[in-house]
Every structure is written in C-alpha cells, then in structure tokens.
Amino acid sequence: MTSVDLQLGARPTEKVQLYKPGAPLTYPDDVAARLAADAAVLVARYPEARSALLPLLHLVQSEDGYITPAGIEFCASTLALTAAEVTAVATFYSMYRRGPTGEYLVGVCTTTLCAVLGGDEILASLCDHLGIEPGGTTADGKVTVEHVECNAACDYAPVVMVNWEFFDDQTPQRARDLVDALRSGSPPAPTRGAPLCGFRETARLLAGFDDERPGAVDASGAGGEPTMAGLRLARGEAGS
Numbered sequence: 135m136t137s138v139d140l141q142l143g144a145r146p147t148e149k150v151q152l153y154k155p156g157a158p159l160t161y162p163d164d165v166a167a168r169l170a171a172d173a174a175v176l177v178a179r180y181p182e183a184r185s186a187l188l189p190l191l192h193l194v195q196s197e198d199g200y201i202t203p204a205g206i207e208f209c210a211s212t213l214a215l216t217a218a219e220v221t222a223v224a225t226f227y228s229m230y231r232r233g234p235t236g237e238y239l240v241g242v243c244t245t246t247l248c249a250v251l252g253g254d255e256i257l258a259s260l261c262d263h264l265g266i267e268p269g270g271t272t273a274d275g276k277v278t279v280e281h282v283e284c285n286a287a288c289d290y291a292p293v294v295m296v297n298w299e300f301f302d303d304q305t306p307q308r309a310r311d312l313v314d315a316l317r318s319g320s321p322p323a324p325t326r327g328a329p330l331c332g333f334r335e336t337a338r339l340l341a342g343f344d345d346e347r348p349g350a351v352d353a354s355g356a357g358g359e360p361t362m363a364g365l366r367l368a369r370g371e372a373g374s
C-alpha cells in the first residue's frame with residue numbers, strides 16, 4: 135500500500151491564514167440583522183437549509199471581502215452547522231478568499247492551453263508591473279492578482295478574469311494596460327458579459343441576488359465566434 139502525505143494550510147499563493155489577525159469575529163447587530171434577512175431569502179430556495187451554504191459564503195464574502203471568522207460563525211449559526219464544517223467547505227473552493235481582496239480580483243489562467251499561449255508570462259509580467267507577488271494586493275487596495283485554473287474559455291486563450299468576467303486573448307502588454315485602467319478608476323468593459331463591478335458587489339451577485347444594473351443581464355449575450363465555430367464543428371455542420 136502506498137501512503138500519501140498531504141500538507142494542509144493556506145493556498146501556496148496566499149500569505150495569510152484563514153483566521154487573519156484583525157478580521158471581524160462577530161457582526162454588529164445591524165449588520166447581522168441585514169445579513170439574516172438576505173440569508174433567509176437564499177435559504178428559502180432549498181429544501182434543506184444546509185444546501186444554502188455556498189450562496190451564504192458568497193454573501194458573507196460580499197460583506198467582508200473575504201471569509202472571516204464572523205462570516206463562518208454567521209453561516210454556521212444560520213444553517214445549524216459547526217464552524218468546522220463551514221470552514222471545511224470554505225477552504226475547499228478557491229473562489230472563497232482567505233484574506234483581504236482588492237476591489238478587482240485579477241485572475242490569470244495558467245492551465246494548460248492558456249499556459250502554452252503565454253499565461254505564465256502574463257502572470258509574471260503583471261506581478262512585476264505591480265510590484266506584488268502572486269496572491270498579493272496593490273498598496274492602494276485596488277487590484278489583487280492570482281493565478282486561476284481553467285475557466286472553460288480555452289478557445290479565447292490566454293484568458294484573464296477580472297471579478298470573474300472575461301478578458302480574452304491577452305498579452306502581457308494588454309494585461310498591464312488592463313490593471314492600469316482598473317487602478318485609474320476607469321474599468322474597461324469585459325470582452326464578453328456584464329460590465330465590471332467591485333469584488334464585493336460581484337460576491338453578492340454570486341450569492342444569487344439579481345444584477346439590477348440596467349442592461350447588465352442582456353450584456354451576457356451568446357457565445358462568441360470561436361465557441362460557436364466549435365459547436366458547428368461538433369455538429370458536423372459544413373463550413374465550420
């Protein structure tokens with residue numbers, strides 16, 4: 135029998151532990167009441183309350199910008215789970231942040247196809263340009279850069295995600311221009327999908343609340359031409 139030793143802890147690119155010093159341990163009464171009202175909406179969508187844990191983690195992330203002890207305790211008490219159970223789930227999924235996050239989370243895909251087409255160079259170039267390590271945040275709190283795994287946009291590789299919206303066909307220079315625009319307060323439109331909003335607002339949308347910005351939902355649109363070409367090819371349609 136072969137044994138495998140697994141070392142658990144913070145993700146390699148994150149310099150903080152989940153229980154970061156200074157993180158809120160509890161919420162003030164008014165915040166707790168507001169979160170409880172939102173949580174009730176989310177929990178009501180599921181036959182079992184505990185099934186709402188993933189949306190609730192996004193909800194508390196929208197409050198704090200990352201998963202804090204206060205957020206974990208809120209989820210646990212709302213869903214009759216233990217803090218350990220909530221923590222186990224929160225640390226399994228990389229979309230839940232373990233430390234303070236910038237207004238824009240810039241994720242550079244370094245999975246196979248994006249890597250072959252320059253994803254690693256883009257990540258290195260961005261970190262060098264911003265003077266931060268992968269997983270770090272700029273001093274102005276505007277931009278956090280990290281590597282991300284495949285976002286199922288391989289036909290647009292190499293891809294950069296900003297708050298989970300797509301910026302396709304990137305180069306090191308285009309990515310540097312992108313983060314400069316983000317830091318200047320002029321966020322560019324994603325290649326596809328809804329306009330950008332801040333990381334906390336994005337977390338609230340991911341929790342399952344409607345995007346009420348005019349035109350935002352319509353902007354999601356259909357697949358782009360490379361995706362549709364792949365679909366036609368899969369169907370064996372002529373001219374694909």
Ligand code: FES
Binds near residue numbers: 247288293
């Ligand atoms: S490998 Fe980058 S989106 Fe798939």
